[in-house]
Amino acid sequence: MKSLHIKDVTMTFNVPGGEDVHALEHVSLDLKPGELVSVLGPSGCGKSTLLNIIAGFLSPTAGEVTLEDERITGPSSERAVVVNGPSAERGMVFQQGALFEWMTVEKNIAFGPKMAGKPKAEIAATVERLLSVVGLEDFAKKSVYELSGGMQQRVALARCLANDPEVILMDEPLGALDALTREKMQGLVLKLWKETGKTIILITHSVEEALLLGERLIVMAPRPGRIEKEFHLPFAELGLEKTPREVKGMPEFVENRDKILTMIWEMEEDIMGYKEPAA
């Protein structure tokens, strides 16, 4: 397994006829193989930009990202992506589902191995294994648009594992789900992490989710986008034995959640330049 190095990455968007957007400034981060890192921050602080640079969809204005010693210059099946957050495209905000809705569940999961030119029998075995990992054995032949949002994200998770990637990049993968489904899926993400031992970066705007799904929690701040603080947390590890619900009820968890919430609250007041009116 390979380690990921983000070295002094700066990203400036030149907006024609507008001010430059400093989406990221001097961001550095090193990930050991098998780490689970969550990234938290107010919207617009450059989380998706950072993820897109790691995925190889954007090339940074300065700095570089390397996987082991190899510089990232474009997308590759070594780095799988799962997205479901809002994204701005051509001036409009879309919910970015990335499943192929014209294919069945099975075909979606088989897509990666097929591109890699794997033999048919091996692809079939991989698909079957992953279907059972995410609990969708009975839905192999269904079209993805027939599934609920939660099940669709199960397909997305299975699909991203099919190529046995080095790193999995998740941009608000559970953002569009209702609270109950979301909690179940958090459990599934932890289970996948435990079973596969993959390096995972997970972006979220939920403090609870960031605490639960990060051995390391990176808090980012906007304008310019940067890493503000880092926490090392025991909850992901604990979540391997306990359910998400149990972990979230632990006094330490509640304490940490409040601490980080307060921090983000103050950060927003500082940076956004507004004060909540006194009660």
Place this chain on the structure above:
Amino acid sequence: MSEKKNPSNLAVWLGIADNSFTRQKTVKFGDASAVNSGRAYGLITIFAVFLLWWLATSLEWIKPIYWPSFSAVGTRLEILLSEGFRNITLWDHIGISVYRVLSGVFYGAIIGIPLGLAMGLSSVARGMFDPLVEFIRPIPPLALIPLIILWFGIDEFAKIFLLFLASLFIMTISARAGVSSVRISKVHAAYSLGATKFQVLRLVILPNALPEIFTGLRTSMGVCWGTVVAAELVAADRGVGSMIMIAKNFLQTDTVVIGIFIIGIIGFSIEILMRLLEKKLIPWRGKG
């Protein structure tokens, strides 16, 4: 609490009673989804039109040369079905018109779809063809008829060429729109799963563009149907359009009216058929 009695299925179908969807609503004026089919009134309209027709012809408010009676239309239809019109059966007249439309749309699609995809995917193709497409797009195909007659005369090729042009630009534009409607997240996903450019085109962009392309086909069919009839009015000895034009010269108003009905019915059928086909072929439409 007073129980509301459910209206009969017939009343609901006729649109004179609220259906199960609109029944619970208290705010109806201004809520477009609460406006039901009103089929009963549609039937009344149809009945009224036929009644007016019957009265106007049987009481001789209108001369047969301007509008035929029911019986004249009936007899003429029988003749058309048994003997045809000018030695060509009615089915052949319809068939040739439909054949022209299908050929035109076929060639338009064969050239237009790759062209539109290329314009959506490459700056070179977009730059090269954009001026042409933008210039020719607002020209109604009918305005090209004189030029096409000058070039190719009035044989079969000339008509199919005209229809080809009519559908070409619609297909090009819809394929281009199809490409730009592809969510970038899906393209990214495919590359991250190891797809090559060609695989992204074949497995992601093409299926994603299909709904738009299909809409283009449907529009093409409609426009070409209108264009073929008009082209046949100008220059043809076969086809539904030519049939009504020639019939007019012989003051056969009943044939003209029958022809107009046929044109309407076929145009409508094409639309319905394409919608059914779309549902069958692209069930994922709008569900990404």
